[in-house]
Amino acid sequence: MKFGVIGAGVTGLATALELSKTGHDVVIIERDQTPMPKTHDEAFDWDRRGAPQVRHSHALLGRLHNILRDNHPEVLKSLLDNGVTEINLVDHMPETLDDRQVLDEDINLRMLAARRTTFEWVLRNTVMSNPNVEIRTGLGVTGVKKSEAAIPKVTGLYFDRGLNEDFDCVIAANGRRSNAPEWLRDAGIEAPDEVVEDTGIIYYSRFYRLPDGIELPVGDRLVAGDLGYLKYGVFWGDNGTFSITFATSDTDKTFWGIKDVEMFESVVDAIPAAKEWISLGATPLTGVHSMAGLLNRKRTLKRDSEVVVDGFHMIGDALICTNPLYGRGCSTGFWQAHLLANAIRDHGADTTAQSESFLLSVEQNILPWYQASVDSDRGSRAASDGEDDDMTIMKRSILKDGLIPATRSSAKVWRGFMKMMNLLADPSILTEPEISSEIMKVWADRDQRGPEPSLGPTREEMMDHLKLTHVS
Numbered sequence: 001m002k003f004g005v006i007g008a009g010v011t012g013l014a015t016a017l018e019l020s021k022t023g024h025d026v027v028i029i030e031r032d033q034t035p036m037p038k039t040h041d042e043a044f045d046w047d048r049r050g051a052p053q054v055r056h057s058h059a060l061l062g063r064l065h066n067i068l069r070d071n072h073p074e075v076l077k078s079l080l081d082n083g084v085t086e087i088n089l090v091d092h093m094p095e096t097l098d099d100r101q102v103l104d105e106d107i108n109l110r111m112l113a114a115r116r117t118t119f120e121w122v123l124r125n126t127v128m129s130n131p132n133v134e135i136r137t138g139l140g141v142t143g144v145k146k147s148e149a150a151i152p153k154v155t156g157l158y159f160d161r162g163l164n165e166d167f168d169c170v171i172a173a174n175g176r177r178s179n180a181p182e183w184l185r186d187a188g189i190e191a192p193d194e195v196v197e198d199t200g201i202i203y204y205s206r207f208y209r210l211p212d213g214i215e216l217p218v219g220d221r222l223v224a225g226d227l228g229y230l231k232y233g234v235f236w237g238d239n240g241t242f243s244i245t246f247a248t249s250d251t252d253k254t255f256w257g258i259k260d261v262e263m264f265e266s267v268v269d270a271i272p273a274a275k276e277w278i279s280l281g282a283t284p285l286t287g288v289h290s291m292a293g294l295l296n297r298k299r300t301l302k303r304d305s306e307v308v309v310d311g312f313h314m315i316g317d318a319l320i321c322t323n324p325l326y327g328r329g330c331s332t333g334f335w336q337a338h339l340l341a342n343a344i345r346d347h348g349a350d351t352t353a354q355s356e357s358f359l360l361s362v363e364q365n366i367l368p369w370y371q372a373s374v375d376s377d378r379g380s381r382a383a384s385d386g387e388d389d390d391m392t393i394m395k396r397s398i399l400k401d402g403l404i405p406a407t408r409s410s411a412k413v414w415r416g417f418m419k420m421m422n423l424l425a426d427p428s429i430l431t432e433p434e435i436s437s438e439i440m441k442v443w444a445d446r447d448q449r450g451p452e453p454s455l456g457p458t459r460e461e462m463m464d465h466l467k468l469t470h471v472s
């Protein structure tokens with residue numbers, strides 16, 4: 001079959017990788033003018049206005065690592081050959097765990113650390129080595145062609161400059177700003193309404209490189225924290241690079257000045273875990289990039305359990321996107337590509353059965369993560385708006401004084417939490433009796449144990465540090 005894949009982000013490339021390996025012809029259409037640079041460092045300067053999030057830190061989770069290891073070892077090898085860092089979480093097991101024995105299943109607890117552009121550059125290099133794949137960059141899709149049938153069928157694409165082309169099947173992997181539902185509507189195909197929930201955050205990231213010969217620090221903690229008014233993360237990258245990301249409320253303007261380099265560095269200076277990395281002699285590679293308008297959104301192409309369109313799939317962020325704080329988008333995008341390729345393999349030219357099968361697997365595998373993001377964001381928003389009810393106060397207390405400390409003391413909780421964070425176990429794993437009982441034991445002991453170690457300054461301390469005026 002001949003597939004048209006819209007978008008050469010992680011999901012579009014992953015889809016092309018999967019489909020081309022099973023003998024299909026794939027044409028990738030990418031609106032950004034991105035000729036292939038010679039090195040990953042040149043790719044860092046790519047003009048990726050169609051995917052501006054590439055300027056931000058990206059965690060690449062265990063699920064993505066495992067899909068590559070099991071299905072695309074040549075991509076994993078090329079990533080490692082090109083300086084991508086493989087993080088074996090067992091190396092970061094807290095010293096204080098009740099059992100530090102490494103289990104066979106821990107082989108799966110591996111993440112990748114890379115600049116998003118390095119990851120994309122390696123993936124694109126590998127995908128383009130398959131002669132079944134063609135890429136057209138600097139060309140935007142503007143609409144879909146369709147033929148009438150009991151279920152309307154997409155038969156091709158319209159591009160800018162008045163061009164068009166026929167395809168046996170079209171896959172829209174064109175990201176969180178995808179206007180695929182409008183293309184369908186213009187062609188007379190009405191997709192069900194999407195569900196959108198704001199994340200309530202603004203993102204700020206800056207990239208750095210360590211001097212030659214200085215290793216990225218390996219400790220028994222991965223560096224991230226939630227100070228309530230500010231969330232932060234320090235991310236390993238590839239080839240001696242790393243990045244620091246802060247997230248603030250998108251309604252409380254107090255800390256919006258973080259988008260200026262001076263204030264960004266002042267905040268870094270006040271957070272020991274971030275300062276530690278900078279003080280290794282890091283050189284900034286970028287200014288501070290900020291990004292707002294971050295949504296949780298789910299779409300579907302099924303109404304009342306019937307698919308509404310044939311020969312057309314939406315995938316990756318175009319179908320489901322979640323709060324970037326949880327670092328799941330590239331992994332769920334790649335995972336969706338894998339699920340779609342399985343549906344296509346299992347159902348051949350029966351495009352309706354393909355869609356049914358793919359959408360069902362998305363409901364089973366991906367939607368629980370959408371729901372987990374939405375639930376977690378609602379909890380954070382209720383806290384910051386002072387609209388907590390007893391249930392959310394209790395949940396937060398169990399998280400802060402039960403789950404988090406239990407990941408440092410109980411091997412079962414540490415392992416369950418790492419599997420969950422890496423999309424290797426369903427979010428409900430933490431409510432399984434043998435894990436939740438450990439969490440509740442630690443929570444019950446909270447008053448005897450005393451306060452948790454500080455992750456950084458309080459809001460008032462940070463305001464004093466930044467010389468911001470307190471408004472009562």
Ligand SMILES: Cc1cc2nc3c(=O)[nH]c(=O)nc-3n(C[C@H](O)[C@H](O)[C@H](O)COP(=O)(O)OP(=O)(O)OC[C@H]3O[C@@H](n4cnc5c(N)ncnc54)[C@H](O)[C@@H]3O)c2cc1C
Nearest residue numbers: 007009010011031050058059141174175316317324329330
């Ligand atoms: C601030 C931020 C931080 C993030 N951090 C993480 C993280 O730590 N870990 C993680 O896994 N995920 C993270 N994500 C999410 C991740 O970036 C996305 O989930 C991922 O990029 C989705 O990939 P995609 O291929 O579906 O879409 P995209 O990467 O957005 O790619 C879509 C592509 O389609 C192209 N396109 C759009 N319209 C057209 C058109 N009409 N014609 C042709 N081409 C078109 C665009 O130019 C773009 O290249 C983050 C997101 C944000 C916003």
